[in-house]
Amino acid sequence: MCWIFAYKGGKNPVPLLIHGLEKLEYRGYDSAGLFVMDTNNWLELYIRSTGKVSQLISKLEWAGESIKQWIGIAHSRRATHGGIKEVNTHPHHDINKRYYVVHNGVIEDYHKLKTELEKNWYQFYSETDTEVIAALLDMYKSDDFLKTVEIVINKLVGAFWLVIIDTKYPDTLIGFRR
Ligand code: GLU
Numbered sequence: 001m002c003w004i005f006a007y008k009g010g011k012n013p014v015p016l017l018i019h020g021l022e023k024l025e026y027r028g029y030d031s032a033g034l035f036v037m038d039t040n041n042w043l044e045l046y047i048r049s050t051g052k053v054s055q056l057i058s059k060l061e062w063a064g065e066s067i068k069q070w071i072g073i074a075h076s077r078r079a080t081h082g083g084i085k086e087v088n089t090h091p092h093h094d095i096n097k098r099y100y101v102v103h104n105g106v107i108e109d110y111h112k113l114k115t116e117l118e119k120n121w122y123q124f125y126s127e128t129d130t131e132v133i134a135a136l137l138d139m140y141k142s143d144d145f146l147k148t149v150e151i152v153i154n155k156l157v158g159a160f161w162l163v164i165i166d167t168k169y170p171d172t173l174i175g176f177r178r
Pocket of ligand 1: 002003076077078079081082088103104105107129130
């Protein structure tokens with residue numbers, strides 16, 4: 001089982017998200033990552049690592065505490081699509097790094113969706129089903145974050161949980177469960 005944590009608020013998000021990941025470590029996972037940004041869009045942090053949360057922590061270089069408002073997402077992964085590699089670790093993003101996604105579960109129609117996107121010259125960097133979600137967000141990007149998410153979700157088959165960030169709207173997190 002894998003886990004998602006999301007945070008929006010005025011505290012330093014990194015220790016909070018790391019603490020969340022650590023609390024559920026005993027349940028088993030193979031890699032972990034996080035993405036945070038401040039709502040003024042000045043600072044971003046994107047780190048991922050295979051192995052334990054302690055390995056993720058060893059990659060941290062962070063001096064963002066004085067900023068007042070943040071959003072962030074974190075994930076510990078148990079691989080279903082794609083090997084245990086850093087490139088397959090969540091959060092995933094689209095090619096333009098506008099949308100960041102963490103995802104638990106499986107997108108059953110990912111192969112069909114991925115083939116269609118590749119026919120439209122979309123280039124994938126990972127082997128995951130999750131990256132298909134990020135690619136679809138890019139394909140249907142608009143100025144209406146919620147509408148874009150709704151369009152994309154209607155294309156996905158399966159049981160899953162998602163939390164999505166649109167870096168154009170850094171005061172908002174969208175979560176979804178089916
Ligand atoms: N299917 C996704 C992957 O393989 C999510 C796996 C999970 O639930 O951790 O990356």
